[in-house]
Amino acid sequence: MNSLSEKKSRYGMVIDLDKCNGCGACSIACTIENNVPPAELKANKRSGITWIQIHTVSNNEQYPNGDAVFIPMFCQQCENETPCMTVCPQNAVDIDPSTGIVGQIPQRCLGCRYCMTACPYHARYFNWWDPQWTEGMMKQLNPEVAPRMRGVVEKCNFCHARLHAARTKAAANGESEINPEDYIPACGESCPSKAITFGDLSDENSEAAKLSKEKNTFRFLSRLGTEPKVYFHSERTWIKDMAEKALTRTRMEEHHG
């Protein structure tokens, strides 16, 4: 009998920034899929939970010469020396060796937030408040994803529940590998611009693997050597230049006014 775990995959994404129009569909689809609660009254962009946070980044040119880009930023699924995993005292972060997906285990998390400090992409979120939905919305939660509690950290896991569903389907059909069409994260499925391409980067025939090797494809903060599995694509050179520095600078600027 074939086993689903025989083949090792490296799931990743390529986001075409020239196609992304910042509509927010990916962020909303992700929120619904993963039972992320609506904002608490006091929540803001630092304390809220947005597994996909879409940043509007401009080239800082004055009107009318400016250019800007929408950058969906979420867990970059670092493969090498995964910063959040290395600092977690609870082993609440782990990498699935069969998929390369960096997972977060809320049951183990004690809420120390070291991982949030370590993450160079600011892609981890802390549950400062009890999650709240209106009564009717509670009945509309995704039955395949457990909501998280106050006091724990959460983040994108490439819609892990969808991977489970795809594996179950493959196993039921007696197949050794999942059908790539059965496993697409909610953001990729919902993007109206088709700007998000998801797939197995270790499969050279996958669209994601091909796109990740294209000329104008790059990764954010690649100089850190964490080998993220999320790639970005843009023909605009200023975006690529900014990719090495902008995100860290933005947060620093916020802190120091």
Add this chain to the structure above:
Amino acid sequence: MQKSLTRRDLLKFAGGSALGLLFTPLPWKLLDDSAIWTQNWALTPKLSHGPITTKFSSCTLCPAGCAVKAHCVDGLPFRLTGVHHHPMSNGAVCARGLAGHHLAYHPLRMTIPHKFSGRSAESRLIPYTLNNSIKEISAAIDSAQGSVVILDQSPNRTSSIIFKQFTEKLQNGIYATLSSDEESTLLALQEMFDEKNISLGYDFEKTEMIVSFGAPLLDGFGTPGLMTKLYNERKTSRKKFIQIESCQSRTALQADQWIPIKPGVEGIIALNIAFVLLNEIKLHNQNSNGAKDISEYKKNLKNFIPERTEHATGIQPGVIRKLALDLASARSSIILGGADPGGGSFGKETEKAIAGLNLILGNVGKSGAITERKNENVQAEPWPKIPDHSISVLIMDSYETGYAVPWQLIEQKLIPDNNIVVTLLPYLNEISAHTDYIIPTTTYYESVRDIPTPAGSPVNTFAISQPLLPKPDGTIEETEFISQVASVLHMDFTIASAEERIKEKVNSIYSTKRGKLFSFSDGQSKPLIDISTANDFYSQLLDGATWIDEKASKNLVKKFSLKADIIAQPSSQDRLLLIPFGWRGAVSSSSLSPIMSKLFQESELRENANTVLMNPQTIADAKLNETQNAILETKSGSMPVKIKSSNTVPLNVIYIPVGPLPNGSPSKAYLNNLNALSMCEVKSDGTWRITNAAIRNQTV
């Protein structure tokens, strides 16, 4: 021997016990329990159980009517996705539509009728019975001194026919519509024709060049899935998007060319282009033959030589000439005007100037440009044509279309201090907070609804939105409300059920034997003639399908008038200009799922209602402090705002979002306070795009 118990013994015992306790599991257990307690929440979500099923429907949040696939558990949808290969929505659902199933459970949802004790911000919202509401509203209709108006904000549905029939039976009844801003250029074009009974649409798919004066083509316009598809196919289709706009909006940011202009000069630029096309390039085509007043028009255009207006428009004449030349050499083009969901239309003069370019270029009645489709509209009185201070009873069917409606626009038509306004809407929002009665109708996905042809569509379409959610007790269908009012008024007026009306419409489409039916489940289209009976057609529509009519093949060449009304040149800008903008569907607080906080509150992707965007130079010139709150002032009053610096905004402009409030549960007083729209001056032509304003730091 008896040993006495001393104080020291007691202290030793207490000390020993305390020390011993440390070696028992108790303190550690307490520590653990308290840690667990802090991580517990009062409200424990209970996930629904049961098999996961899917059901098709169509989104009714805006007129586009995108096809959706609902993933349900325990009979309720938990996820909505698009339908692949759909000819219009192209497998996409916008961010708002993805969370459309939450709106039934919105914090501002109402499921019983309410009455306000007055119109002021302090007036109380009182739960009321439906019978008493209907009796009082009927009595007001019976004794109305002025007109009784039903304002249909989502026209051409089968319900619209009922509204029209009801008002026709009243002596003083008027059935009115507020046109969607998306079709303002088309409406201007229709008015220019001698023949009035025509319906026009944009053939975006086949056009070569789209020139938009401020229309948010790439930010929710029309059917968003289609527009993004066309945008992304530009490499192969060679389609060009050109945006003419003062602010660098999302569409301007992505367009192939953005032509920045001074605010309020769109009409002048349109006439500049017309001048170059007719007087310099000497463009002549078949369409021009239809113009009755071409020579007079050409003469008037001499006031709009690009060099003469350069100072007012801020555009170099060379840019205008290049654009005119590109348009003249394009095989097909579409030029359309203002449709900002928050800022509304430019006004008739400007829209006519823009629409006229399509006639000059021969774009009307041509494939890949502006096409005629069979007119199936329910004839209505346009809202601007209703005389001011003439309405006694206004019933607003506020099935939201996603476009802002300033309360001032409604108020100016009411007889002062002697009117009753009723909203057929299941939410407390910026409009219903001003009215007298809120009659809660069913909301999205709670009842069967028909989806007529969206404004601007090149062909007629029809779909049915299947309910996905149970209808709550206390709500009423809008036509049932009308039926009950008619009954109290002893009118001879019987109304068929929604299902019966939709069936009738389906039968009438079936009898034409035209067009094709796209099925959501298999992604296949088949000609209508291949469907054996009308009942089959109806059941397929119910199961999830869209009927798409054939394109009109005839060339529309009719007599028209190009008469360009003199467009006033904007006066020199000595004050700051307040320009509202919005995102379709996000212009009120009730039309967004609470989880849209991810875009408005928990990130800065979209601006909240109280944040204004200003150029950094303007902020510095006005000596404002970006980190402090500020006070925005116009003739209408003042409101506190937050300032955000943005290089996308021109100098001396305050760009204000007409958007949701920072959280989903504002009070009525908050809703009645001044907001972006109420700060704007609604002019006599019904526009509110530009208002003089001032802004200052808020002193503590």
